[in-house]
Amino acid sequence: MRQLKTSIVVAIAVITGIIVLVGYFIELPVLKNLRIMLLHFAVILIAVTLIVGVVNLVQVHWKKIQNRQSGGVYSLILLISLLVTIIVVGYFGPTSTPSLWIFSNIQIPIASSLIAVLTVVLIYTGIRLLKRGFNFFSLLFMVTVLIVILGTVSFQGFRIPGLRELSTWITQVPAVGGARGILLGVALGTIATGMRVLMGSDRPYGR
Amino acid sequence: MNYLDYLYIVDRGIQGLGFVLIFFFVMIISAIIVRRRDKPFIREIPTYSKLKQSISLAVESGQRLHLSLGSGGINSMQGGSALAGLSLLKRLYRMTYLSDRPPVATSGEGTIGILSRDSIRSVYEEVGVMEEYEPTTGQVSGLTPEPYIAGTLLVILDQHVSTNILMGNYNSGIALLADAGERRGCLTVAGSDNITAQAVGYVFTEDLLVGEELFASGAYIQPSTMHVASLHTQDFFRWGIVAVILVAGALKLAGVM
Numbered sequence A: 001m002r003q004l005k006t007s008i009v010v011a012i013a014v015i016t017g018i019i020v021l022v023g024y025f026i027e028l029p030v031l032k033n034l035r036i037m038l039l040h041f042a043v044i045l046i047a048v049t050l051i052v053g054v055v056n057l058v059q060v061h062w063k064k065i066q067n068r069q070s071g072g073v074y075s076l077i078l079l080i081s082l083l084v085t086i087i088v089v090g091y092f093g094p095t096s097t098p099s100l101w102i103f104s105n106i107q108i109p110i111a112s113s114l115i116a117v118l119t120v121v122l123i124y125t126g127i128r129l130l131k132r133g134f135n136f137f138s139l140l141f142m143v144t145v146l147i148v149i150l151g152t153v154s155f156q157g158f159r160i161p162g163l164r165e166l167s168t169w170i171t172q173v174p175a176v177g178g179a180r181g182i183l184l185g186v187a188l189g190t191i192a193t194g195m196r197v198l199m200g201s202d203r204p205y206g207r
Numbered sequence B: 001m002n003y004l005d006y007l008y009i010v011d012r013g014i015q016g017l018g019f020v021l022i023f024f025f026v027m028i029i030s031a032i033i034v035r036r037r038d039k040p041f042i043r044e045i046p047t048y049s050k051l052k053q054s055i056s057l058a059v060e061s062g063q064r065l066h067l068s069l070g071s072g073g074i075n076s077m078q079g080g081s082a083l084a085g086l087s088l089l090k091r092l093y094r095m096t097y098l099s100d101r102p103p104v105a106t107s108g109e110g111t112i113g114i115l116s117r118d119s120i121r122s123v124y125e126e127v128g129v130m131e132e133y134e135p136t137t138g139q140v141s142g143l144t145p146e147p148y149i150a151g152t153l154l155v156i157l158d159q160h161v162s163t164n165i166l167m168g169n170y171n172s173g174i175a176l177l178a179d180a181g182e183r184r185g186c187l188t189v190a191g192s193d194n195i196t197a198q199a200v201g202y203v204f205t206e207d208l209l210v211g212e213e214l215f216a217s218g219a220y221i222q223p224s225t226m227h228v229a230s231l232h233t234q235d236f237f238r239w240g241i242v243a244v245i246l247v248a249g250a251l252k253l254a255g256v257m
Helices: A002-025 A029-066 A072-092 A097-132 A136-152 A163-172 A174-199 B003-036 B046-061 B079-096 B110-126 B145-158 B174-183 B195-204 B211-220 B225-253
Strands: B064-070 B104-107 B138-140 B161-169 B187-192 B207-209
Touching (some): A002 A029, A029 A072, A072 A097, A097 A136, A097 B174, A097 B195, A163 A174, A174 B225, B003 B225, B046 B064, B046 B187, B064 B079, B064 B145, B079 B161, B187 B195, B187 B211, B207 B211
Parallel strands (some): B104 B138
């Protein structure tokens, strides 16, 4: 019985995937309509999973508070903030003054702080890279970073001659070439993963 | 729509579908070849060898593995990397379900969160120890990139994590996760489909999965025929692309193109 259930689930996933894929390439009206209908289902499902995601977030933090785990206080703050935000946005509306106040005075400063921390961490680790394993590639990495930074800033209007051109060349030629090489690999990997899911040999769901 | 427009659409469709069908057939042929061989040949990726060792060590020492699936969902191009992460998640659980501290998976999107829990539950069901299953081992730690990073930091810092696997879609925020792992003394394995995250990952960890290596976990950790076959198919197409680029470059230099 379980085997049958698994086979049905896999069959649904495979058929749905094939319809969406073929419908993307071949513009037959029947296929196109079927594909659009399936994509609408997917959009609704994704919206519902957002709610499931919030419920899961609450479950995880509630459990942390219940078990008195370390950082439980932060979980409590998170749950209270979540509740207050839901009440405010639900009562006044998402574009109302109180909702926008929360967004501008709490969410944006927190996100900006995180980016500020990230900047410090990146600088610190860039230096640590040289300490960790000083080799030709780490040196090349750091020199490239310096050239690109120095090439994009000026000191009191003064620029080191040729540096801007060198920086532009680095970002537009070797960097773009390397990035495209990596992206081609990523694209091939994505296709292979998609094919395995379509063939039912890789199942990121159930058994 | 005139006749030429229609012809263009049909032509584009046939090209795309043709590529997918060729990919499919090469994958099937590779699978047949892999199945016939006693020991399939795959090139060594040191990061995966290190990861396998680290998984065994984590089970023995009762430490936790953390798999971060990133903040991409399955409804976009970024879904591929999350699916690759989910495939690794099942394998990790099959290897470590008896550990004192089962692995924890974090995701930054609802669908991936549900799929991660479903994947974990399916492994417990498969091995017949459903009573051991903890729903919170597959958790959504934030629903947009920044909160996801902040929520995942807590998991790395608070949950006795010994191996930190970052496999999915990230922005430069991956730096904070890798740094937290390093401060805890974890082995950090990072792979992303995002170029910025790859560049940042290079600075933070020696165990970086570059490009398509991110999608190869199934061929190295508890390998299956189809995963090894898809790796060979990727290599086949990569050589094809290299040949096309070289030929096109030569033709351009010769003034033909």
